[in-house]
Amino acid sequence: MGHLSYEESKSKALKIILILAAITFVEVIICLWFKGHIGGGEPKSAVMLGAIMIAMSLLKAYLIVYEFMHMKYELPGLVKTVLLPTLLLVWAVVAFFMEGDYWKNRRGEILEKDKSESHLQLEYDSNKINKDIRRMSH
């Protein structure tokens, strides 16, 4: 902040909050339009909606971190130590979402495997019960 006068930073803060509020408002409108709640029409592409929503959220995150949290005025070293580690999350998102998608595609196989395993479990249980019955009758 040190680079701006009190009056300048005051009007800057007001400008940023109005931009953030406007982005949020537009985000909700676009979301409801894509899902067919406003403006009528059929629901539109979910992938397209996702891309727009993520881009707008990242823009909001940038404004909050750089303007409200004053990251813009910190030394480059501090900025790097805080922001570079978060890049690891990009891979985390990609890797886990791919894994989630894989689970969905293999759900049928998993269900079948579960069924065959619960079948084994039942056999095991009935064997145990038979043994118990034999033990009790002796």
Place this chain on the structure above:
Amino acid sequence: MAETLTHHSVEKDEKLWEGGKQPFKVSYGKLMMWYFLLSDAFTFAGFLIAYGTLRMSSPTWPVPDFVFSTIPGGIHHKPLYFVTFMTFVLLFSSYTMVRAVQEGHRENKNGVVFWMVLTILGGIGFLSCQAWEWTTLIKGEHVSVTKNPFSSHTEHGIYLEGDGHDIKEGDSFAPGTPYLIHQHDGKWHNLKYKVTEGENAGAVKEQAFGPKAFGALFFFITGFHGFHVLSGVIFLLIICVNAATGLYVKRRNGYEMVEKIGLYWHFVDLVWVFVFLVFYLL
């Protein structure tokens, strides 16, 4: 002469990390607040990625603009209205926080207290909204961490009975149509329907419960965020009282405590941007 100068500057560099000098021209407290927030960001990212992974892995998922469509006064079918209001409350409390920090920089005690009180009210307002939202889900719609009555269809079909609310007998639906299984007097009423298209055409089925993980993820992640807001409100209160009693006037450091809690408060707002994105917008 030149040699001694070099030697001198090396010695100075060695002492850089031995205290007495601020590494990135920020105080210890501010630097550590940044690193705490970085670690907290990873915690939240872990939870949100878990949500995304489970959602990706599930063939059906509760539709957010159907689940979150009630506003106070028992009004339904207002998708995302209430949560957008909550978002604005938190967003504007971030603005009042910025103003408190700015008043602190020019050592204006009354200004700091005034804007901090507004920030605290914003935080309490947000928490109240969240309490209402949770109550609606738990008491009204009977969502719990183990049961999720919200789901959506995967086939074309036609209802064989109505639920006395929005669904009437004979209503048809397509894949992706959301539904809520109602509970009356502690009993679930899973409506029967007939599949009209595809390989199961003609089969009579019952509405299935939605993915169990939804309730647990929703209550845990929004609860963890709400806990951050609550802690923030408590710390804001403490620092506001300290500021009002003139404790920070003596320090003459531009109300640095207000700046530090400000960083935390903006972070809570930042996390909400992403919670709002994954739970409500997508």
